[in-house]
Amino acid sequence: MGFTHFDEHGNAVMVDVSGKLVTSRTAEARGRIHVSREILEAVLNRNIKKGDVLTVAQVAGIMGAKKTSELIPMCHLLTLNSVKAYFEIDEERSDIIAHCTVSVDGKTGVEMEALTGVSTALLTVYDMCKAIDKKMVIGDIHLVSKSGGKSGEFYYESQ
Amino acid sequence: MGFTHFDEHGNAVMVDVSGKLVTSRTAEARGRIHVSREILEAVLNRNIKKGDVLTVAQVAGIMGAKKTSELIPMCHLLTLNSVKAYFEIDEERSDIIAHCTVSVDGKTGVEMEALTGVSTALLTVYDMCKAIDKKMVIGDIHLVSKSGGKSGEFYYESQ
Amino acid sequence: MGFTHFDEHGNAVMVDVSGKLVTSRTAEARGRIHVSREILEAVLNRNIKKGDVLTVAQVAGIMGAKKTSELIPMCHLLTLNSVKAYFEIDEERSDIIAHCTVSVDGKTGVEMEALTGVSTALLTVYDMCKAIDKKMVIGDIHLVSKSGGKSGEFYYESQ
Amino acid sequence: MGFTHFDEHGNAVMVDVSGKLVTSRTAEARGRIHVSREILEAVLNRNIKKGDVLTVAQVAGIMGAKKTSELIPMCHLLTLNSVKAYFEIDEERSDIIAHCTVSVDGKTGVEMEALTGVSTALLTVYDMCKAIDKKMVIGDIHLVSKSGGKSGEFYYESQ
């Protein structure tokens, strides 16, 4: 038609998954928030003014995973079958560890849902505790495992 | 009225900021994503199939900061004055560093907006690059500084 | 790994529906808002300043049903096939009755979508009429019937 | 310009609050969900499979109040100062009572935010308990009190 094409260098693309099979796919992600001993104790004793930190963070993590396609531009909307979020305490390092596992029957994996669930849960812990001390650090957010789909199994331990 | 109160142990509370002054408040947060050399090079050369990674991540970071009160249960909705997101490259450690600075005239600080902006930007980098390698790690997400409000100035360098 | 598990007492869980069959599922919910005679007359005569109450409430009810997984923490996102909302007038009791029927082909039922549709419709009636009189009462919101899925048929008349 | 105007009968209108003063405004709403004795006991003993019902419902109620302007078509977006949600148990009637109180400095009241908070909390209780018994009924949702603004004080006890 005689029009000039916009330079396609760097076009953002939402991967076309039309040709892929609908299969069962899962992903698990994990991350940590490093807190002061004072905060860790208050969290475990349910002594934080703003509420029951890990229960609120758990709800936020599950709801965050559901919001992934709204937050991450090139992510597909998926009808997830399950979202689990739970926590562990690393007393030695004074860290709270967040886990999120997601599953779906779909054409694309759920790694971003699991990672977003972990991130939202940890951000919520920060929010609930920041009145005590703002020097918390969120880190080690990574994909632990995934299964299903063409690239099959994946397992990664970051340390 | 003779009703039994639900055990208020652990009530989730959205802090009442009615009594606080409207002042100018800012916050800056930072975080990193560790990537393989292959990914770092592809990102810098704008050679990632899924698009111009850092521009997409920048847009996602700014939009993510705006979504903070939807994601973080006890966060207040704020009419932000500005949201800035930008990146630096740590070639030595093969990390991409995301910065997010937020400002508002309001009754409460914007630490969560800045942290959520950083997290969303880094999650987007992960999403854009994961087809190459899923072993990326997001970390060192922390509040760098904040000003304004009763608790005044804060400055924190995590390392 | 030697970490302490967070006390799982009260863990919030999004039910894992992976193993369930995709079947046709429907649900119908109903509820009422009790209004003054003055309001009821104004609604029926389309004489409310804020607009055509029942048409606006109908749109809000349908859109509210679609938002269910955003509002209800442990609800699954579903690709609904249909959402119907309509009203009846109980002149004797001076009530407006809202109905919402939802259907899907999925692994889980749509009771929450139907109930959320009814609730949003009734809240919208309240909002449209509150300038006249704030003493309206929303009630009798219940599931009327559901079909499909393992628990099969359900029918309930609340009075 | 010679165009035909669309029949303005029933135009939906978002009230223009430009001329109003910014003042402190609060509202409190309340509602109930009638449940079986089996459910009431399981809720109080934190014995519901889907989680800690009243904590999850509380988070949902607070987050629902924040979403009001998205759900109710003619509602204004507000930067709320506070949202409180809590529960009482009416053992005699086997009801769970939800309260929601909201405050803002703004040009318009927060009655809809309080009512939406109550509704979302009660819908969440229903969702968390429906696996046991679907015959729960949500009702008596009403505005208890409001203050601030031109219409001043309001107090209403529905029974």
Add this chain to the structure above:
Amino acid sequence: MGFTHFDEHGNAVMVDVSGKLVTSRTAEARGRIHVSREILEAVLNRNIKKGDVLTVAQVAGIMGAKKTSELIPMCHLLTLNSVKAYFEIDEERSDIIAHCTVSVDGKTGVEMEALTGVSTALLTVYDMCKAIDKKMVIGDIHLVSKSGGKSGEFYYESQ
């Protein structure tokens, strides 16, 4: 710190409005959808199967204006004072004209809110009528006028 800066060429920026005065700002936008005579007649006679087209489109337009900061990446979230949407019919050209007027007390204008309101209303008209004929064309979406702020008054008639 010895890091390489990401090439700031093309950084997306949300304009910093911190230094601006809070003033009263309004904007009006307009647009058209060209439809077949068959559709125009059905709309005016309220004979479209999918519902009362212009009332649904009006609600959608008002709700769309409220969603502007979610849709337009660099837009600020604002607490709008008013949103009005209404329609005119250009029988000669077989067009439906949508108008949207928005006002706020804020640090930035509401041109995008008015334009988004018009766009959402016209897209909704398309959706409601597309079963009859998909050859409708949305056009002439432009800012008619704005007032307030440093750039003051603006008035534009596109034809």
Add this chain to the structure above:
Amino acid sequence: MGFTHFDEHGNAVMVDVSGKLVTSRTAEARGRIHVSREILEAVLNRNIKKGDVLTVAQVAGIMGAKKTSELIPMCHLLTLNSVKAYFEIDEERSDIIAHCTVSVDGKTGVEMEALTGVSTALLTVYDMCKAIDKKMVIGDIHLVSKSGGKSGEFYYESQ
């Protein structure tokens, strides 16, 4: 039950697609924004202060398509397989042309997703450039083609 039915004239209806087959469906839409020569040049030279206009608009267009069921009242939520957005420049007319193509495996078409993607992209171009000149006009938004479903193939060139 002896209740009066609300006059169903103009009921808003979300089409019931339960009985339809799941098939592969695509749609392409297109639209234009007419800009001044000054703006066109600045966009092509990436010289707009607010950022890399067409990349930001592309991201916004893709994210806007994903939000369609939130914006358009009677639209169904769909799990899209792909969303593509790209631009062309009509130097002669000083227009920027936006294209959006969407595909899904579903029971209903994706015309609204494609049109919403185009509209959001063009609104974003307006937002990014409006500091230079507010007299831009968005137009010629139309469905170019669709395939799949009972109504089969459709192709439309608006001029």
